[in-house]
Amino acid sequence: MLGNPDRPVGGIAVKPPDGVELRPLGRDDFADALALARELYFLPAADSDAHRARFEALVNDPDATPFLAIAGGQPAGFIGFRFRRRLNHATFEGWVSDLFVRERWRGAGIGRALLAAAIAEWRLRGGHQVMLEVATDRAAARGLYEATGFVNQGKYFEIAPVATRQIEPAPGVELRELVDDDPDFEAATRLLAELGRPAPGEERLPALRRTFSQHVASADNGSMLALLDGQPVGFISLEFRHPFFATAPQAWIPDLVVTESARGRDIGAALLDAAFAESVRRGAYAAALESGHQRQVAHRLYSAAGMSDVGSFFTLAR
16 A cells, blocks of 8 residues: 555645645546547537547556646646656656646646646656656746756657658668567667667666567557668657547657668658558557757658657656
């Protein structure tokens, strides 16, 4: 059991502003949560029943801890928060997928309290960082994140609708799906370490191997390796996430790397295009990725592929 059962812990221990109730999102909050999400993303009021199954999956997910804020007896805001595994990491990463406060209640500290609840859940569970994305024009949200200790780490790119350029791999280059075996685990782990992900020590290898196996086994995985003359030289991780307020998935590309000796052959462009093709095949409404400030060559690749620089991504480290 976590904590003392007689004392609140995690997000429910966060003190909300006066007159505001802060609580975990529950099954009975479906209509309110959907209305808030539609306001946030300017979505049309279509058939609500199409979203109910995804919403119930969210509130029943042990790796999700969304919160709702109630002010004056009315839903005032919500935060979407979940824990996710990242390859080459032994601990969970927290991800703020959505944060919204209705206009009439802004400036009262509700957004800050919702964010504090998510961070409290993350600290309770022991993840290595929290990540979130924010649009370029959301100055108030950026100010909140920076005041809370988040650091702007780079750009957030998106393409919607997803379209391919039908790039053919160069001679000697093969693209194939990732498989759950030791050679692919070792190749992906090595390539991700080149990208700057943690290089695994012996004590962390079993945990990283389990994360890798779970990633490959997931129905929402579309990750691929690039081989040059039979040797792994590139890797793209591709995952499909399912917002409860959408009827189609969003494709997310956490990692794209080509080893330095194999660059100049458009392998990165071919991997990205193959990921877009898989996204189209699965009906994704968009594809998105984060890219650090220093990755100028990658930024040009993403722009050439039709992606737009739509915002930034921030992280909070433990």
